Amino acid sequence: MNDHISQQFNAELEQVKNQVMIMGGLVEQHVQNACQALEEGNTALAEEVIEEDYKVNSLEVSIDEQCTHIIARRQPTAGDLRLVMMIVKTITDLERIGDEACKVARMALALAELGSSKKQYFEIRHIGNHVTKMLRSALDAFARTDTESAFRTAAEDQVVDKEYEGVMRQLITHMMEDPRSIQPSMNVIWAARALERIGDHSKNICEYVIYLVKGRDVRHVSLEEMKQEVL
Amino acid sequence: MNDHISQQFNAELEQVKNQVMIMGGLVEQHVQNACQALEEGNTALAEEVIEEDYKVNSLEVSIDEQCTHIIARRQPTAGDLRLVMMIVKTITDLERIGDEACKVARMALALAELGSSKKQYFEIRHIGNHVTKMLRSALDAFARTDTESAFRTAAEDQVVDKEYEGVMRQLITHMMEDPRSIQPSMNVIWAARALERIGDHSKNICEYVIYLVKGRDVRHVSLEEMKQEVL
Numbered sequence: 001m002n003d004h005i006s007q008q009f010n011a012e013l014e015q016v017k018n019q020v021m022i023m024g025g026l027v028e029q030h031v032q033n034a035c036q037a038l039e040e041g042n043t044a045l046a047e048e049v050i051e052e053d054y055k056v057n058s059l060e061v062s063i064d065e066q067c068t069h070i071i072a073r074r075q076p077t078a079g080d081l082r083l084v085m086m087i088v089k090t091i092t093d094l095e096r097i098g099d100e101a102c103k104v105a106r107m108a109l110a111l112a113e114l115g116s117s118k119k120q121y122f123e124i125r126h127i128g129n130h131v132t133k134m135l136r137s138a139l140d141a142f143a144r145t146d147t148e149s150a151f152r153t154a155a156e157d158q159v160v161d162k163e164y165e166g167v168m169r170q171l172i173t174h175m176m177e178d179p180r181s182i183q184p185s186m187n188v189i190w191a192a193r194a195l196e197r198i199g200d201h202s203k204n205i206c207e208y209v210i211y212l213v214k215g216r217d218v219r220h221v222s223l224e225e226m227k228q229e230v231l
Numbered sequence: 232m233n234d235h236i237s238q239q240f241n242a243e244l245e246q247v248k249n250q251v252m253i254m255g256g257l258v259e260q261h262v263q264n265a266c267q268a269l270e271e272g273n274t275a276l277a278e279e280v281i282e283e284d285y286k287v288n289s290l291e292v293s294i295d296e297q298c299t300h301i302i303a304r305r306q307p308t309a310g311d312l313r314l315v316m317m318i319v320k321t322i323t324d325l326e327r328i329g330d331e332a333c334k335v336a337r338m339a340l341a342l343a344e345l346g347s348s349k350k351q352y353f354e355i356r357h358i359g360n361h362v363t364k365m366l367r368s369a370l371d372a373f374a375r376t377d378t379e380s381a382f383r384t385a386a387e388d389q390v391v392d393k394e395y396e397g398v399m400r401q402l403i404t405h406m407m408e409d410p411r412s413i414q415p416s417m418n419v420i421w422a423a424r425a426l427e428r429i430g431d432h433s434k435n436i437c438e439y440v441i442y443l444v445k446g447r448d449v450r451h452v453s454l455e456e457m458k459q460e461v462l
Binding site: 075179186 | 285299
């Protein structure tokens, strides 16, 4: 009987993990589509991202409920409890990433309406690719509970921040040189900011993976300390 | 014996709630100080906000640990479990509000360095006051588990968003009229954005209070639906 219950419990945990991966895949798709919409001035794709955000939200609510149910019925401890708690946090970050993808999509719409040249979007294409890769790696690290990969991915956030600062400087210079570009540049700035935030949220997910495996909360420690915890 | 355990349990829950209120009070102080630093060009106060952020972070980590301990040892269900779960979420938002206060403080430092006129800061003083009030009301609603007050406070977020949009339009017009103001205006824009985010996080806390009392997740429902849930 105990074996049976424990098997059921493991199956439930696996199922919730799978749901998180489904939610992660959806959010990743939204980020990619939002970036593509921005690059190509594809308003239909941008609108799709915004319209589909409710799916991300309902997955958050449903996974959250499942986690509370599991805690109430299964009373997990140690590693199992850490898994449930890190899932509760992970889905909050995934939901926020979905929100940031919507912001990028809204900026794609605003830029299309301004009829502004696509030249500017190239400046943030690189950041878009980078954070999409970070998000995918964070989800992989979660799926495989791989702390080394989680650490490497978390470390990428510093690089994204540098890229973001570079783009910001470029855009501000551009605005000063040509004040007519202020309106479109502001939209590109908001999109870049949203992408930079996606990097932050992906880093958070990596930190939860390390917490899950190592039992140590590494949210507010230096990269060097995090490295020592992992290696 | 059971009474004794249950008394201990209640005492533990009360203690964690008190810790959340301490963390909330600290964060509120940081938001106020950051706004004051911005308004007065007070760099010492801005630096204090940034330096003291570690206190907010360690409270987050410590309250989070206490919550996991309570779940593992006390195996709470129903309302008690909801309380613990909403506390876990609340402290994430409080920590992020602390981060946003730091951003405002950093903008105060940047503006002081640019030696820019204080005239611009008035534009965001109103938003600063408004979100500080929202945060305090959200914490009050949490302390008194008052869903009606939580709803009223959550509804304020729409007003803050409107104020933010107004300030944004004003600043962009200002930049277009006088390109020399782009650099300082961008700092004011980031500060306004951080304040607007504090409104969002305060709204989140209100939604958790409603979840705690009503057992319904109202994070992604309309204000009208939320109202019906509460009244």
